[in-house]
Amino acid sequence: xxxxxxxxxxxxxxxxxxxxLLLVSGCGKQPExxxxxxxxxxxxxxxxNVDADVTQEPSSVAESExxxxxxxxxxxxxxxxxxxxxxxxxxxxxxxxxxxxxxANRIKTNASKVVKNYEKRTVNEDKTQIPGALDxxxxxxxxxxxxxxxxxxVWTAKEDIVAEYIVPExxxxxxxxxxxxxxxxxxxxxxxxxxxxxxxxxxNPTAGVGVGAVCDVIETHEVAEKASFVExxxxxxxxxxxxxxxxxxxxxxxxxxxxxxxxxxxRVNLFGTHSGTMGFTFEKDYTITx
Numbered sequence: 167x168x169x170x171x172x173x174x175x176x177x178x179x180x181x182x183x184x185x186x187l188l189l190v191s192g193c194g195k196q197p198e199x200x201x202x203x204x205x206x207x208x209x210x211x212x213x214x215n216v217d218a219d220v221t222q223e224p225s226s227v228a229e230s231e232x233x234x235x236x237x238x239x240x241x242x243x244x245x246x247x248x249x250x251x252x253x254x255x256x257x258x259x260x261x262x263x264x265x266x267x268x269x270a271n272r273i274k275t276n277a278s279k280v281v282k283n284y285e286k287r288t289v290n291e292d293k294t295q296i297p298g299a300l301d302x303x304x305x306x307x308x309x310x311x312x313x314x315x316x317x318x319x320v321w322t323a324k325e326d327i328v329a330e331y332i333v334p335e336x337x338x339x340x341x342x343x344x345x346x347x348x349x350x351x352x353x354x355x356x357x358x359x360x361x362x363x364x365x366x367x368x369x370n371p372t373a374g375v376g377v378g379a380v381c382d383v384i385e386t387h388e389v390a391e392k393a394s395f396v397e398x399x400x401x402x403x404x405x406x407x408x409x410x411x412x413x414x415x416x417x418x419x420x421x422x423x424x425x426x427x428x429x430x431x432x433r434v435n436l437f438g439t440h441s442g443t444m445g446f447t448f449e450k451d452y453t454i455t456x
């Protein structure tokens with residue numbers, strides 16, 4: 167497998183750090199983001215449970231034939247010679263997560279082509295606190311530096327799909343567990359299932375755990391390794407949503423959409439100590455063929 171890093175995210179972190187260094191107005195305290203919920207439960211981290219109820223859709227029964235050959239003089243019963251029965255639509259978090267994991271992990275083993283249709287990058291000003299006179303400059307500059315990917319990106323080589331598709335550089339697409347999910351819904355759309363999974367908030371996620379088990383995340387060590395002057399750096403992911411369309415005949419995922427809002431919280435020590443927070447939302451949309 168080709169080893170690659172997400173160059174865009176690394177560049178984004180660098181730009182953010184440079185901006186924070188320029189803000190010499192000085193702040194006595196490190197600003198805290200407005201997001202109050204945090205946490206993910208794992209062996210080393212704690213999770214705050216945000217609305218853990220699973221939104222459920224009514225069970226729908228698809229049709230399969232069983233024969234009954236009865237003759238009766240009274241036609242008050244609705245039985246017929248063919249009674250139709252089938253699997254119920256997954257409804258619980260456990261059932262939906264299992265369905266999603268099984269189907270999604272086929273992408274890196276079976277997909278012949280993955281198309282990233284677009285990637286949108288939004289600055290969340292309500293989560294951005296940059297002290298000093300350069301505040302307006304920074305907020306204007308960063309969206310220009312980030313930009314959106316509006317042209318599709320196509321991967322057909324298996325090694326490229328493994329390296330580039332979520333979770334990047336891993337041989338899996340999802341290691342999601344029900345306890346990392348706030349709510350999960352599976353809707354029967356006839357020939358497809360439409361799955362929507364909302365994830366619990368997570369501070370400093372890493373690949374394979376919580377939000378990092380199913381989304382592309384910025385890991386704090388990536389910044390520490392590149393900038394020794396960073397005294398503190400953390401990420402807070404919140405309200406992340408994963409959507410997937412599964413073809414019922416093949417069991418394959420044919421479309422996905424990932425929305426990951428986060429807050430970067432940092433303190434740097436260079437010509438003084440400066441702190442700030444920046445809020446972003448990333449949205450990535452994919453089509454998969456086999």
